[in-house]
Amino acid sequence: MHGSDTDGRVGASVCTIAIDDLPDGLIIADRFGRVLAVNRAAARLTGVQPERAVGKDMNEVFPFRDHDGREWWKALDPEGGLRTRTRVPEKPLHLPGGQELYVAARLVREPERCGDVVRVAITLRDGGARARLERSRADLVSTVAHELRSPLTSVKGFTATLLAKWTRFTDEQKRVMLETVNNDADRVTRLITELLDVSRIESGRLEVHRQVVDVPARARRIIAGRVAAGEPEDRFRLTVADDLPETWLDQDKVDQILANLVENAVRHGRGTVTIDIESVGWGVAVSVRDQGEGIEPELAPRVFRQFWRGNSRRRGGTGLGLFIVKGLVEAHGGTITVQRAPEGGAEFRFTVPTGTPDFA
Ligand SMILES: Nc1ncnc2c1ncn2[C@@H]1O[C@H](COP(=O)(O)OP(=O)(O)O)[C@@H](O)[C@H]1O
Ligand SMILES: [Mg+2]
Numbered sequence: 001m002h003g004s005d006t007d008g009r010v011g012a013s014v015c016t017i018a019i020d021d022l023p024d025g026l027i028i029a030d031r032f033g034r035v036l037a038v039n040r041a042a043a044r045l046t047g048v049q050p051e052r053a054v055g056k057d058m059n060e061v062f063p064f065r066d067h068d069g070r071e072w073w074k075a076l077d078p079e080g081g082l083r084t085r086t087r088v089p090e091k092p093l094h095l096p097g098g099q100e101l102y103v104a105a106r107l108v109r110e111p112e113r114c115g116d117v118v119r120v121a122i123t124l125r126d127g128g129a130r131a132r133l134e135r136s137r138a139d140l141v142s143t144v145a146h147e148l149r150s151p152l153t154s155v156k157g158f159t160a161t162l163l164a165k166w167t168r169f170t171d172e173q174k175r176v177m178l179e180t181v182n183n184d185a186d187r188v189t190r191l192i193t194e195l196l197d198v199s200r201i202e203s204g205r206l207e208v209h210r211q212v213v214d215v216p217a218r219a220r221r222i223i224a225g226r227v228a229a230g231e232p233e234d235r236f237r238l239t240v241a242d243d244l245p246e247t248w249l250d251q252d253k254v255d256q257i258l259a260n261l262v263e264n265a266v267r268h269g270r271g272t273v274t275i276d277i278e279s280v281g282w283g284v285a286v287s288v289r290d291q292g293e294g295i296e297p298e299l300a301p302r303v304f305r306q307f308w309r310g311n312s313r314r315r316g317g318t319g320l321g322l323f324i325v326k327g328l329v330e331a332h333g334g335t336i337t338v339q340r341a342p343e344g345g346a347e348f349r350f351t352v353p354t355g356t357p358d359f360a
Pocket of ligand 1: 264265266268269290292293294295303308309310311317318319320321322323345346
């Protein structure tokens, strides 16, 4: 049996443990700025140990300043301002040690609406992590800009030349230049389409419209397309298990997945491209393998990243294909892996669950 006294103490220690479990820093102060509690993450982020801070003045132990050098706590002024104010929006601040932190606060009032401020809860987040994320976004922007610029530079070069010296070229020369312009325009369009897919994947806006999809028939269609485009027919081999379950998938997305994997096998691989489709009971597994150089096992985790092209930069791809393929497979609740095929070469294998009709 626990007395109420013991329960109270257990409750308090669970509370301390719980605030120490938070991933973000938390400081609690009273309205006069006296520090009441500091969790472990706040101690780590600020470098101030809780026992050195509790009972002291906020401004003394955590002298946050904004980029203009203004003292944050003074500007916060918990006792002043509108009595309805509770949220203090997040701001980048720093401490004298140079740590940049994102700091937000909530004024706790009693009674809840329009009462006096009784406590201030302050959350801290690492500014470095956010700066790193912004940097990776800036890298993405510069990569995209670069990818768009190279085909456009070629388009501009050829059109300017043709316009300035139209009569000096033979019809055949003009045709070659226009073909290049046409290909570069296709490349820009493709890059933009892929970037839109990437953005849908990253923001979780990718919608899967399920219908019954005959996966082997889709694979046959993709192969037929490559053959029509001039690939020899005997470059492809398709094996299909006879116990495949009925699958409810998004047909366009399945086509996109297969087309990307087959294109990679043709373009980055060599020899015969084999597509195996088999049942895994709860779904189907498709593997696409070739007999080329394959992908070094230590590079395998990288192939699914955006813009990763290994040493095949000159082969004209965007490096977005496998990132999109992975996103499309995962949108179906599936997984994809890469390994070395038995005959060397790369083997991509994805598994998707059978799925159910959209509104079942
Ligand atoms: N079948 C394969 N064999 C060898 N390398 C491959 C294969 N498939 C993909 N890769 C490597 O992975 C990289 C990323 O592929 P992907 O995302 O489709 O981009 P892209 O095809 O536009 O270059 C390729 O540039 C290539 O280096
Ligand atoms: Mg590709």
